[in-house]
Amino acid sequence: MPIPLLAQATLSQATLAQATLDGYFFGSGKAAVVAAVVMVILVGIGWALRGMDKRLTELEKEQLEK
Amino acid sequence: MTGKLWKWGGIALLMVVVWRAFTTPMQPGLVASEVDKSLDIWEITLTSAGYPLDFNANPSDPQHSDFQLVLKSGDMNTGIATYCAEVTAVESHRIVGRFTPPDTLPAPSMDVYLMTPGAGSLMLRHAFSVQGSIQGLPAENCALGEEQPYLLPTTIPFQPTILETIRNLMFHVPMWFAMFFIMGLGFVASIRFMLSGDIKFDQRADAAARTGLLFGILGLITGAVWARFTWGAWWVSDPQLNGALVTVLVYSGYRILRASTADDDRVPRLAAAYNVFAFILLVVLLMILPKYNESLHPGKDGSPGFNTYDLDNTLRLMFYPAVIGWGALCYWIYKLRLRMIRVGRALINR
The missing domain is CATH 2.60.40.10 (Immunoglobulins)
Known part of the structure; x- marks a missing residue:
């Protein structure tokens, strides 16, 4: 009796979970490290812009007061 | 609160895009x-x-x-x-x-x-x-088996030449889109300045040109890195690439024009006229000419566009948020640059 398609898919998903993503890009978690570094850079850019934003707000307030 | 929301929303969107772009495996x-x-x-x-x-x-x-x-x-x-x-x-x-x-x-x-x-x-x-x-007639035929269901989890499409570098799509293309958007703002500001003579429009155009130039240079760098992998050279003689470089040089000329005659009262008017022509040149060099010339770039003559068959739904779910995220970041930088120009001018006038 043939295995229904849904059961086949479930079986395959279980096999899939065991499959390792090796190779140049994903080997040893390289991709996650690259993603994390880029995310840190993005947060850094955001932080720097926020700092500039605050400083400019202060300068604008000073000018208004004068 | 709303002001902070779109700024950090843009950064958050980019972080999600980066994570997904780098951790989603490619189809075999x-x-x-x-x-x-x-x-x-x-x-x-x-x-x-x-x-x-x-x-x-x-x-x-x-x-x-x-x-x-x-x-x-x-x-x-x-x-x-x-x-x-x-x-x-x-x-x-x-x-x-x-x-x-x-x-x-x-x-x-x-x-x-x-x-x-x-x-x-x-x-x-x-x-x-x-x-x-x-060569000759076929020696043997064999029947193809039935197509089996696709069971892989979310994957990005496999493109024979681009391979894993397809992830650069989330950086390179949205950066150019952001440049177009901000240069467009500058173009409108320059026209409004020429019509009204109001200096605030000149300041907007100046801030837009500076920000757009930054994103143009980032677009060139990300493009050169991509070209090195896919075409084997950092730079190839391609209408789109040459057009992009000329555009960046033209906008560099705008900066030089402003810097070289800073004390001249005629500068805003000269700069506005220059900016209008620079934007028209940008549209011609980056959007019109490459369409009618052979180009290695997708979507130009001789090569199909990303949207035709390359950009599947997985990529769309990353690409469109990337466009919004880079656009928001670009607009944030533009707003800061504009405020810097205004504060600087106020200090000079004091």
Whole structure:
């Protein structure tokens, strides 16, 4: 009796979970490290812009007061 | 609160895009073939990239009968003469097939199709070639197996030349879009300045040109890195690339114009006129001319656009948020630059 398609898919998903993503890009978690570094850079850019934003707000307030 | 929301929303969107772009695996695809014809039984070895091929292979099946390796001439469905090879080994990124040398083959060069249990059909063009002596009618036909369901999790599409670098799509293209958007703002500001003479529009145009220039340079850098991988050179003589460089140089000229005659009252008017022509040039060089010239870029003459078949729904879910995220970041920088210009001018006038 043939295995229904849904059961086949479930079986395959279980096999899939065991499959390792090796190779140049994903080997040893390289991709996650690259993603994390880029995310840190993005947060850094955001932080720097926020700092500039605050400083400019202060300068604008000073000018208004004068 | 709303002001902070879109700024940090843009950064958050970009972080999600970066995480997804770098951690989503690529669909498997065949990248190389090697044929050993030294023995009575010929052996063809195929190398793949992306998701492992053996994820769904049945370990208790030494014949690997769930894989089918077919040599074919012409289109998958309408092409002539299939010739089946027996799959003898399946590893994560390598598959080996063996077959008896045929007496005749329909073409000196044949494509290889690999039907996998779960990852669809993979194809490598001209993966098998022979000297002219065995051309002729097909020696053997074999029936193609049924298409099996695609079982891989979310993957990004496999593109033969681009491969893993397709992830750069989330950086390179949205950066140019952001530049277009901000240069467009500058163009409108320059026109409004010429019509009204209000200095605030001149300041907007100045801030837009500076920010756009930054994103243009980032676009050039990300493009050069991409070109090095896909085309083998940091720079190729391509209408789109040359147009992009000329655009960046033209806007650099705008900066030089402003800096060289800073104390002149005529500068805003001169700069506004220059900016209008610079934007028109940008549209012509980046959007119109490459469309009518042969270009390596997708979407131009001679190469199909990303949207035609490359940009699947997985990529769209990353690409569109990336466009919004880079656009928001670009607008944030523009707003800061504009405020800096205003504060600076106020200090000078004091």
